[in-house]
Amino acid sequence: MSAEGTTDYREGARRGLASESLQKNLKNLQNRYGRGALEHWASLAGADPRERVKHKRMQTLENLDVVLAALIEKIEARGGQVYCAETAEEAAAYCLELARRHGVKRVVKGKSMVSMEIGVDALLQEEGIEVVETDLGEYIVQLREEPPSHILGPCVHLNRQQIGSLFAEKLDIAYTDDPPTLTRAARKALRQKLLHADMGITGCNLACAETGEISLVSNEGNIRMATTLPRINVALMGIERIVATMEDHRDLLQLLTRAGALQKISTYVSFAGGPSPAGDPDGPAEFHLVLVDNGRSKILADPQFREILACIRCGGCLNICPVYGRIGGHAYNAFYSGPVGAVLTPLLYGINEHADLCKGESLCGACLDVCPVNNDLPRMLLALRKKLAYGDPDWQVHAHKPFEAKTFRAWRRLISSGPLYRLVLRLLAVLQGPFIAKNGMITKLPGPAGAWTKDRDLPPLARKSFRTRWQERRKAGQGRNDAEVRND
Amino acid sequence: MTEHNPFMSRIRTALGHSAVQAGGVERCSALFRTTDSVEILERIESRSQESRRELLQQFRENAALLNLNVHAAAGFSAAGEIIAGIIQNSEPEFGSDRQVIQHDHPDIAALALSTRLGDGVVLHTTGTADRDLREKTIASFVGLTAPFWGVADSATVVQITMPGQPRSTSLVPAVHIALLRLENLLADLTELYAVLRRDPPASSYVFISGPSKTADIESKLVHGAHGPREMHAVVVGLER
Incomplete structure (x- = not known):
């Protein structure tokens, strides 16, 4: 990366702008979901719950130690195992050790941003363990050996012809560019993987302290499969993905599915807080929750940036951002792209190293308008720019230029x-x-x-x-x- | 819990809370306070048959948007006829076996499916002592469950895992049929969360709103990504 990432960002942006499929798909996506979410919030008028929910979300973050302790206690009481990882390396090493101990040969994954953050796939693969993404979009980008370009639609940069050629080559089927036929081919291939996997690794959308459960949303059912069929379950959870009560869960769940996919509720919302009881034919026999800090407590300590931890990863800001909408997710050179990535990536991985991200965003404010938890991303982008201009020893930032x-x-x-x-x-x-x-x-x-x-x-x-x-x-x-x- | 101490103390330091405040119960009493749900629960308890029928209508309309097929039956005999019809008209997806797996539940037993389905269909019931249950579930093309709650506003059914009622039945077979009692149909998620708070499930549970779907390829909606490609809800209890 030369000149603090400048070349990569510009080059990535240029590639995104030149890609016809990316331009077409992102335009469709933004016209439908981004605009749809804005229209939905507008239709609520006085009954918009976002301010109230955000207030509770910040209150929860202010007492994160207490809610996490309540969650851990309940899960451990049910026979679940909780591991607290300070760093990405610790979290990944825990998964590897667990896999070794049980002689795991195949791991199936439900879409998890934290799993990418901690780099667990590569570590398991080096050990000779097969790691299979099961979300259709994630599976497609995994077969192409490239990163996802959108939190909810990982292969939004690809068109059906590209996916058709990919499947013809990798799944050994006759070429087709018909989405239902392609989906069926992936369903068949992945069903065999899911039925014969030893370990399932998922993320965690929202944990609830009051009940001591984690919850996962999906439309495909892959996450239910990955948590039901293998005998070992690992849920990777960023420490901020927790609510205090089920009432908070109810509110935040609906904001999540609305903002991300215009749904009242996703097809599946599954709750679990421990291993399956004896006599249950389904898994898991072991349930592990890995709490990942990896720089979050540092963000938590900074009042300027604590707000970014309120994010529930709905992807809504990607569906409206004019910059993301043109350059696509890969230009951001990180797991988290779009406006949220432009704030989160520098805070997690170095403000100087990712200097282009906050400068590349336009500060138009659309991300704030669409955000289900009213996260003031433009304010935080400006705060990052200020650090780059003047330097900041607390964040190890040196004056950018x-x-x-x-x-x-x-x-x-x-x-x-x-x-x-x-x-x-x-x-x-x-x-x-x-x-x-x-x-x-x-x-x-x-x-x-x-x-x-x-x-x-x-x-x-x-x-x-x-x-x-x-x-x-x-x-x-x-x-x-x-x-x-x-x-x- | 104690082995998590360094981790937790780093978070406490980040928040500026001292170790003395660690318990933090007073600090957090507001955080765990929830709205009183007595009124909501009373409304559910006292709901008339007429308003339940209205909820069924809403359930039906919202289900249609999700390609969830809703059927109404007066009693279990009529429901059994409907379900036998769905099974007979469905084709196995993975293989040619016509096997069906049903939850061990009194309402499902009341359907008397074994007598309604012809010789061509093998019917399994999810007994707790059955070691071959997993293989039977994988071999089945229809899974029949009796979820406890239904939610009209979001066209959701709530499947709570219990002995004899495992989660794979509503997940692994290509077609899922959910048998639901009309009196257990709730208006919205607010009502659902209120009853879940009153009767917390002892094990895992799942909200299911329609068949499995994906839109990952050019935003084109396709049903049957990993879970069932087809779903039916049969609501029983229109008599009285």
């Missing part, structure tokens, strides 16, 4: 200097001559200034400044009164 900062400081001195400023303007007005194109605009500048004219034209400086013209008119109009000058 010292040259840019120096340039602006020099510019400040120049424009407040008067005579020097006017001299420079006159000089530039002459120097710009060779750069003015036939359309009367500056279309190409040399050196670093070329970045500006690469995608747009720059209007040239006026040959005579307003100030000079004003003075000339004042002189010419001597004897007339001020009002006449003003009307001139």
Whole structure:
């Protein structure tokens, strides 16, 4: 990654913009889900629950230690095992150790962002364990050996022809680009994997402290399969994905499925808080909950950014963001993309390392409008930009572009200097001559200034400044009164 | 619990709470307070047959949006006829065996399906002592369950895992038929959460709202991603 990720982000954005399937699919997705969610919130008017729910969400985060302790106690009492992982490495190592202990040969996964965050797949695969994603979209990107590009629709960047060719090659079926036929082919292949898996790894949408359960939503049923058929279950949970009571769960669940997929409720919402009782023909015999910190307690401690932990990963902001909608998820070079990723990725993986993300977003505010928990992402994007501009030892941020900062400081001195400023303007007005194109605009500048004219034209400086013209008119109009000058 | 101490204390430090406050019960009493649901429960208890029929109508309308087929039956005999008809008109998806698996539940027993289905259909019941249950479930193309609650507003049924009523029955077979009592039909999720709070399930449970689906390929809706591709709810209890 050169120059703090700049090349990757620009290159990724360029690739996204050039991809016809990505442009078409994201446009459809945003027109339907993004707009649909905004229309839904608007239709609620005075009955919009988001502010109330957000208040409770922040209150829960403020007492995260207590709600987590309640959850752990109840799950352990039911015979479930809870492991608290400070880092991604610890969480992944726990899964590996568990798999080793039970001689696991195949792991089936339900879609989990945290599983990607901790890099558990690669670790298990190095051990010779087969790891199979079971969500259709995740399965498709896994077969293509690329990361997902959307939280809810992992293969939104692909068209049916690409998926058809992929399945023809990998699943050994005749080529077809018919979505129902492709889905049936994946159903058949994955059913065999699911029926003969030793371990199921899922995420956790919302845990509930009061009942000591985790809950998972899905439309496909893959998550139910992955938690019902294998004899070992592992649920990976970011420490913030918890509510205090079932009443909170009820409210947040509906906001989640509305904002993410315009559904009153997803097809399946499953609740579990321990292993299956004896005599139950279904799994799991062992239930493990892995609580993952991995930088979250640091975010929790910063009042500026605590709010990002209220996020429930509905993907709603991806469905409305004009930047994400053009460049796609892969440009973000991270597991979390879109506006939420532009805030979360730098906080988890380094603000300097991911400097482009917060600068690439447009601050239009659509993500805030659509967010089911009113997360003020634009505010947090600005806070990140400020850290990049001035540096921040608490977050180990060094000033992002010292040259840019120096340039602006020099510019400040120049424009407040008067005579020097006017001299420079006159000089530039002459120097710009060779750069003015036939359309009367500056279309190409040399050196670093070329970045500006690469995608747009720059209007040239006026040959005579307003100030000079004003003075000339004042002189010419001597004897007339001020009002006449003003009307001139 | 004690082995989680360093982890928890880091979170406490991040929040600025001291170890003395660790128990935090007073700090959190507001957090765990919930709205009184007595009124909601009374409304459910005193619901008239007439308003239950209205709920059924809402359930039916919302189910149609999810491709969940709703059938109404006066009593168990009529429900048994409907269910036998669905089974006879369905084709196995994985293989050619015409096997059906049903939950060990008194309402399902009252359907007397074994006498209604012809010789061509093998009927299994989910007994707790049956070691071959998993194989039977995988071999079955129809799974029949009797979920306790139904929710009209979201077209949801609630399947609570119990001895003799495992979760795979509503999941692994290609067709899921849910037998539901009209008197257990609730208006909305608010009512459902109120009854779940009153009678907390002892084991795992699942809300099911229609057949399995996906829209991962070009946002095109396809039923039968992993769970059942087809779902029916048979609501019994229209007499009286």
